[in-house]
Amino acid sequence: MIEWKLKLFEQLSTTELYQLLKLRVDVFVVEQNCPYPELDNNDDKPGVHHLLGYDGRTLVACARLLPKGITYQQVSIGRVATSHSRRGEGLGHLLIQTATEECQKLWPNEEIKIGAQFHLQDYYGRHGFIACSEEYLEDDIPHIDMKLKG
Numbered sequence: 043m044i045e046w047k048l049k050l051f052e053q054l055s056t057t058e059l060y061q062l063l064k065l066r067v068d069v070f071v072v073e074q075n076c077p078y079p080e081l082d083n084n085d086d087k088p089g090v091h092h093l094l095g096y097d098g099r100t101l102v103a104c105a106r107l108l109p110k111g112i113t114y115q116q117v118s119i120g121r122v123a124t125s126h127s128r129r130g131e132g133l134g135h136l137l138i139q140t141a142t143e144e145c146q147k148l149w150p151n152e153e154i155k156i157g158a159q160f161h162l163q164d165y166y167g168r169h170g171f172i173a174c175s176e177e178y179l180e181d182d183i184p185h186i187d188m189k190l191k192g
Contacts, residue, residue, distance in 0.1 A: 044103065044136065047094040048144055051086040061101040062092060069123040078181040084120075087112055091148065093141050095124075095133070102128045105141040109149060116155040116189070117145050138169045142190060151192040160184035 047058075054062065067080055084090060090112065095103030106121040113120060119141045124134050145154050158166050160177050166188050167173075175187035 043097075044133070045096045046140055047096065048091050048107075049094065050089075050091060054092060058094060058101075062094065062104055065101055065104055065123055065125060066121055069126070070121075073126060074183070076181050076183060084108065084112055091144070093137070093144060095137060095140070097128070101125070103133055103137045105137055107141060107145050107148065110152065113157075114155040114187075117149045117152045117192075119145060119154060119156050122156075134165070135168070138166070142169060146192070149192075153192045154190040156188050156190075157185050158188050160186050163188070 049058070063080070071077060071080055085092070085106065087108075089109035091107040093105045093107060094101055102125040104121065104123050105119055108118040108120060110117055112118065119138075122134075122137060122141070124137060142154060145152070155174070156166065156171060157180065158171070161184070163173060163186055169190070171188035171190045173186050174189045177184050177186050179185070
């Protein structure tokens, strides 16, 4: 059973912050072999929340929930990651479902926009996200913008 925590940056303990950054670097930089500025100055902006999914004391999933005006003119979900060791169990779907529910609680009736890796378009589509841009490269990885109506 996954225990979900939703915290502002300043509410994260040093252990939680370390686990969060390690999981994101392990997935986005190491696993995807993509050197890019993971620390992008958005984690600690006002209103940004971090969704942490724990199995016991181990962080196995995370996402960043951003209010309008930080990455898009809409509410956004980003830095969606699950531990490599937990893939194939449906954890990613649970993470997206929980992230969208938390966004709707924080910012009711607001559209949610994401920059999805292109190959995950159908995956996010299962959660109601619809493509709203052409394919583009971000850090040499094909992406597409998608929206979920509020």
